[in-house]
Amino acid sequence: MAIILNIETATKNCSVSLANDGITIACKELATAHFSHAEKLHVFITELLEENNIQYAHLEAVAISQGPGSYTGLRIGVSSAKGLCYALNIPLIAIDTLQLLAQQITIESGSILPMIDARRREVFSSIYDPNYNQIRATQAEIIDENSYQEINETIHLVGDGAGKFKDTLTDPKFVFHDTVVYPSANEMSSLSFEKFQNSEFVDVAYFEPFYLKDFLLVK
Incomplete structure (x- = not known):
């Protein structure tokens, strides 16, 4: 059993999911015009764990949507993912944001x-x-x-x-396809589990988001 926390913050959508062996257990997300990542990300993580009776120690890995996207959103998501990986001594997985959107x-x-x-x-x-x-x-x-x-x-x-x-x-x-607006952590579950099985991890210390441009703050 591999429980993975998935984090997607590359756009206006602050999205977090918990997955077990590639199947989404639960997902929380909120898209707002002025972004809500700094206020909502850790709240969503805590709520997902508590509501599903999962402790931080049960996590096998953290997956992050790597970009491209909002500079600020990516920094918040990656910093949070790195902090969890450091604290829990678990691997970090990076998923292409546009692939999530396509799926x-x-x-x-x-x-x-x-x-x-x-x-x-x-x-x-x-x-x-x-x-x-x-x-x-x-x-x-x-x-x-x-x-x-x-x-x-x-x-x-x-x-x-x-x-x-x-x-x-x-x-x-x-x-x-008008109903598909933002990438979601819900689509990360199968992709992050596949990478977990293949030990496709990124270096927690040196990983940087895929900004594509030197600096972008999406408004």
Whole structure:
């Protein structure tokens, strides 16, 4: 039995889940316009443990959403995860934030394009196939009407960055999944357990979030 605490703070969504052998036991999250990470993160962690009769000593690992995303949100999440790992002497697992966002939808064909708002007309994005394999590297890009013209298949857009471009990406190949806005710790459970089984850990002392840009404070 591997109980893993998953933390996702890369966007406006402050999200925490507890998982047992890759299955989510419980999840708490809150998305607010002005962020709530500093106020809510440790409250959510404490509540999840108490409500599920799990002690800190029962945790086998902590998984963190590594970015890209909000500079401040990532710093808060990573600092908290590192502190728990140091105190409990357990490993730290890092999960790609855009992969988490992509895994909130299921498609049979085409591509998944998760987008995280990076202010103005810029987004953090990547492209995944229906099996969630990354087929284009993560990048910060400015979107216009000529974006993704080289892709000749259905493109499924998810995330808070996608909604900004409904009037720009008007080709019928673009499908917007409006109900998927933020990455969630709920989708981290299976990914963190797989990495735990394969001992894919990051160095607690030297790990840094994947900011992608030198500094970004999402507003």
